[in-house]
Amino acid sequence: MASFRDRSIVSIRDMSLDDLKKIVQTTEKVKKGELEGFLKGRTVATLFFEPSTRTRLSFESAVFKSGGSVFGIANPSASSQSKGESFADSIRTVSGYCDVMVIRHPVEGAARMASELIDIPVINAGDGANQHPTQTFLDLFTINEQFGRMNDLRIGMMGDLKYGRTVHSLTHALAMFGNELTFISPPTLRMPGQILQELDGLHIPYTTMENLEDARNSALDILYVTRIQKERFGDPQEYEKVAGTYRLTRETIGLLGEELRIMHPLPRVDEIAEEVDTTSNAIYFIQAHNGIPTRQALLGLVTGGLE
DSSP states (O other): OOOOTTOOBOOGGGOOHHHHHHHHHHHHHHHTTOSOOTTTTOEEEEEESSOOSHHHHHHHHHHHHTTOEEEEESOGGGSGGGGTOOHHHHHHHHGGGOSEEEEEESSTTHHHHHHHHOSSOEEEEEETTTBOHHHHHHHHHHHHHHHSOSSSOEEEEESOOSSOHHHHHHHHHHHHHTOEEEEEOOGGGOOOHHHHHHHHHTTOOEEEESOGGGGGGSOOSEEEEOOOOGGGOSSHHHHHHHTTOOOBOHHHHHHHOTTOEEEOOSOOSSSBOGGGTTSTTBOHHHHHHTHHHHHHHHHHHHHTSOO
16 A cells, blocks of 8 residues: 555545545544544645635644644635736745645646645645545545445435536545445536446446436435535526426435435535434534544645554
8 A cells, every 4th residue: 555645635536445445444543532643743734715614624623633733725815816826836835834735726637736836745625526535535434434334335426416526536436445326417417428437447337317206216325415506507597497406305315215324515505405404314414524534634644644
């Protein structure tokens, strides 16, 4: 297994199966309190050129809980880019102030570009509609925590599968572990063909459908729900055509099976009714809270504080 030390985390496609297992195993030790203080003396920069709540705050909490220090920007208008400074110059400059850099950016490939410009680790916290690897790590940890395994599961993904970077990263990871996938979306928001071709090449069984009710015979273990992302649409009218297409309720859960576990990367709008929150099926807030130990583990591994 390759060392994580000084390694940038840009895409799930850069990860091996052993890498993913290592992150999940290390997260488990962190959550149990077996590993502490491993970021002492290390500084993390969080550069968010796109709005974020959970990801940014969980990264900052992860740093504090592990004994490190953190600084950054949460609003691009507050950075020198608002004065005309290039992204590359901003990255090169800030790299001299920290030991690891966490970047969220609306442009696909921004994190990869940054990792090639500087000598410290870069962690991709989301780049456009492309990848969101740290969300995938916490999703895998949550799945393992709930089921005791990450393989041989039947997992449905519902909503915006075209622009949803969380499901793009997660699909690749779940395929590596050998799971059966069901994709539920409007025709205009289907999983990109490139990803489906990858699944075909890996001989991963999957089904595509438009109606959630059609999944009642799929015996799903997990339904991963995503919101329809208005910010990804160039045409407001196209967004209005699909907004609110799917809504998960207690009644829907009854159709799909009482043992179903429901995940969501958050934020939600109206795709999951609040009445679902109090059911044993809903694990999306547990999922969100698992972002802290997952990001603690990842920061520890890339800085060398953990092995």
